[in-house]
Amino acid sequence: MGSLTPQIIGQSIEQVGLTILAVVVIALGLQLLFYAILSKGMSTRHSLPYTLLVPAIIGLSLLVVFPILYNFFLAFTDMSLRRFGFERGMTMGIAQGLNNFRNVFTAPVLQQQHFFPVFGRTILWTAMQVTVHVSCGMGLAILLNRPMKMRGVYRAIILIPWAIPQIVAVLTWRTEFNAQWGFVNIMLQGIGLEAIPWMTSRFWNFMAFNIVNFWLGIPFMTVILLGGLQSINDTYYESAEIDGASKWQRFTNVTIPMIKPVLTPAVILGVIWTFNNFNIPYFINQRGLETSDILVTALFRAAFEFNRYGFAAALAIVIFAILLGFTVAYMKITGFNPTLKAMNAPVPAGSRRKK
Amino acid sequence: MSEVSLLKQHQMGVVAQIRRYGLYRWFFKRARGDSPFKRMLIHLVLIAACIIAAYPVLRILIISVRPGDQLFTTSLRLWPENATWDAYRRVIFNRDFVLWIWNSLLITTATCFVGVTIASTSAYAFSRWDFPGKVSGLIFLLATQMIPGAMLMVPIYILAANLGLINTWRGLVVAYSVQAVPFSIWILKGYYDTIPFELEQAAMIDGCSRLGSFYRIILPLSVPALAIAFLFNFMQAWNDFLLARIMLQRSHMYTWPLGLQRLQDQFQTLWSEFAAASLMISIPAMVLFLASSRYLIGGLTVGSVKQ
Numbered sequence: 001m002g003s004l005t006p007q008i009i010g011q012s013i014e015q016v017g018l019t020i021l022a023v024v025v026i027a028l029g030l031q032l033l034f035y036a037i038l039s040k041g042m043s044t045r046h047s048l049p050y051t052l053l054v055p056a057i058i059g060l061s062l063l064v065v066f067p068i069l070y071n072f073f074l075a076f077t078d079m080s081l082r083r084f085g086f087e088r089g090m091t092m093g094i095a096q097g098l099n100n101f102r103n104v105f106t107a108p109v110l111q112q113q114h115f116f117p118v119f120g121r122t123i124l125w126t127a128m129q130v131t132v133h134v135s136c137g138m139g140l141a142i143l144l145n146r147p148m149k150m151r152g153v154y155r156a157i158i159l160i161p162w163a164i165p166q167i168v169a170v171l172t173w174r175t176e177f178n179a180q181w182g183f184v185n186i187m188l189q190g191i192g193l194e195a196i197p198w199m200t201s202r203f204w205n206f207m208a209f210n211i212v213n214f215w216l217g218i219p220f221m222t223v224i225l226l227g228g229l230q231s232i233n234d235t236y237y238e239s240a241e242i243d244g245a246s247k248w249q250r251f252t253n254v255t256i257p258m259i260k261p262v263l264t265p266a267v268i269l270g271v272i273w274t275f276n277n278f279n280i281p282y283f284i285n286q287r288g289l290e291t292s293d294i295l296v297t298a299l300f301r302a303a304f305e306f307n308r309y310g311f312a313a314a315l316a317i318v319i320f321a322i323l324l325g326f327t328v329a330y331m332k333i334t335g336f337n338p339t340l341k342a343m344n345a346p347v348p349a350g351s352r353r354k355k
Numbered sequence: 356m357s358e359v360s361l362l363k364q365h366q367m368g369v370v371a372q373i374r375r376y377g378l379y380r381w382f383f384k385r386a387r388g389d390s391p392f393k394r395m396l397i398h399l400v401l402i403a404a405c406i407i408a409a410y411p412v413l414r415i416l417i418i419s420v421r422p423g424d425q426l427f428t429t430s431l432r433l434w435p436e437n438a439t440w441d442a443y444r445r446v447i448f449n450r451d452f453v454l455w456i457w458n459s460l461l462i463t464t465a466t467c468f469v470g471v472t473i474a475s476t477s478a479y480a481f482s483r484w485d486f487p488g489k490v491s492g493l494i495f496l497l498a499t500q501m502i503p504g505a506m507l508m509v510p511i512y513i514l515a516a517n518l519g520l521i522n523t524w525r526g527l528v529v530a531y532s533v534q535a536v537p538f539s540i541w542i543l544k545g546y547y548d549t550i551p552f553e554l555e556q557a558a559m560i561d562g563c564s565r566l567g568s569f570y571r572i573i574l575p576l577s578v579p580a581l582a583i584a585f586l587f588n589f590m591q592a593w594n595d596f597l598l599a600r601i602m603l604q605r606s607h608m609y610t611w612p613l614g615l616q617r618l619q620d621q622f623q624t625l626w627s628e629f630a631a632a633s634l635m636i637s638i639p640a641m642v643l644f645l646a647s648s649r650y651l652i653g654g655l656t657v658g659s660v661k662q
Contacts, residue, residue: 003451009457015524018471019465023469048484049480049481052476052477052479052480053480053481053492055473055476056477056536062529063530066504068506071509140404144399148398154401156645157405161411164639166594167594167612171629172630174619174621181429183414183431186431189429190431247549268502288423300505303509304512304601313510316509322499325505327501354411
């Protein structure tokens with residue numbers, strides 16, 4: 001079986017097992033410690049929830065909070081592979097920081113492309129993807145929501161792109177966009193068109209990873225919207241129909257408002273996930289075309305191919321600021337606030353009735 | 356249309372209907388329900404969507420059974436001549452494929468248990484208590500979903516390098532355990548919120564402790580949500596490429612995404628092996644997903660639809 005020997009099995013179980021054991025022991029120990037400290041200072045009403053949260057807080061601090069803070073530190077250094085740490089000549093200061101941030105906007109992000117073309121491409125990519133995902137997903141969900149024969153079969157097959165592991169899908173598409181042997185070009189030639197250089201042409205490479213992401217993203221949106229559609233009670237449609245609403249009116253006045261609680265978070269998450277999508281632009285772009293980079297892939301390559309850690313940290317902060325701005329603006333405009341419910345939720349001492 | 360004629364139409368056979376309305380009217384506009392034409396159109400659209408969705412996956416199967424001398428052909432035949440399962444044998448016995456799957460499976464399963472445990476207890480705190488910092492905590496969890504993974508990679512890499520965690524699984528295990536926690540907490544909190552507090556009160560009157568009621572009441576009732584959280588944790592770790600790529604450099608420690616990428620890089624010579632490996636990885640994952648898709652869909656929307 002390749003090189004999977006009993007010895008390796010033993011070693012790997014040992015390594016993972018010990019790690020898990022250490023994590024559990026440390027977490028429980030810290031929880032007991034915190035509980036002992038907290039229950040002295042305050043009532044159980046507060047000390048217990050905080051104790052329950054201790055592992056999550058520590059874990060997220062390590063994996064999220066610390067890296068973000070460290071990013072701010074890095075952005076003010078000129079760390080690179082040669083200057084990996086202070087002892088190897090890395091310098092830090094306001095001047096380096098300003099320099100890094102100025103470079104983000106004025107110097108090429110990788111070798112040729114500047115920040116704004118990459119940013120524009122990211123916006124185009126996100127807008128195109130989310131629009132198509134939502135509209136096609138909605139169409140398919142409506143069709144799948146009708147009572148008909150073979151519905152379960154259709155639904156299962158349409159969900160395949162969502163169910164297949166993303167890396168497999170992306171690597172397969174990368175192969176299938178091969179100019180000579182991939183089925184895309186064979187089919188195009190079969191219907192009498194020219195073969196398209198998917199991996200070398202700037203425009204077609206961009207289109208190639210857009211096609212892949214349509215294929216991957218529409219099923220997911222269909223799933224979400226179908227779930228929303230199924231939760232709409234038929235009586236709403238019936239009463240609308242009795243009132244003489246046309247099909248389109250029923251769609252705009254019943255379906256859309258009723259599906260909004262599902263649609264709004266799906267759109268927000270869709271935008272964020274597409275904006276941050278790494279696998280698809282990175283893998284479909286086999287030749288490392290800079291014109292196919294979106295912000296996150298440019299960030300990754302600046303850090304791990306060009307090893308400009310300080311610059312990459314500054315770029316990361318700029319990207320984060322853009323996303324934050326988008327989310328805040330979206331919440332202000334639509335009045336959607338996911339935490340509103342959490343804030344208004346009654347305290348457990350009261351009743352918690354289902355509607 | 357009156358009730359009687361509706362009933363009548365429903366009871367009439369197809370032939371009788373055509374006779375009554377004429378072929379054209381019957382086919383294109385039926386008074387009630389969808390005309391056969393419309394139904395046919397809907398089926399055609401759905402069949403087209405199915406073909407687009409399934410064909411690339413079918414292609415993986417076709418290529419994986421191609422014999423060596425037909426590997427590079429422009430034929431689109433649905434089943435190659437002299438189809439052979441040889442590529443599967445080679446992938447399993449001559450390549451490190453089984454090792455990579457084993458590595459992934461071990462890391463992923465272990466981290467799922469840790470991740471779901473952390474998330475389920477934290478979500479209980481968020482669901483049942485009002486404590487200072489609760490709202491900001493929930494907002495923070497949501498905000499973590501916005502952060503691009505690539506943004507965290509540089510600091511995590513430097514941290515791991517300084518702690519000597521490069522080329523070990525320790526760092527990877529800890530990181531994966533935490534990765535899906537924010538999303539799991541949101542799912543589980545939404546689900547816990549729908550469980551009436553009276554149930555727990557009843558248990559506590561009968562002498563159950565607070566944590567006892569969590570363990571005996573909330574957890575058993577939340578199995579669907581826990582399953583979703585487990586699946587999300589599994590998916591995140593199982594499919595992760597980025598973190599594994601920067602943490603693991605030795606090929607015997609690779610998880611399958613790294614290994615598969617390596618096979619794909621050599622696809623000019625190993626195409627059928629790459630396809631066979633892809634298919635063997637995908638089939639269990641797809642079965643798992645499609646089987647649990649009902650749960651998954653319910654779980655994704657449960658927090659937002661039900662109040």
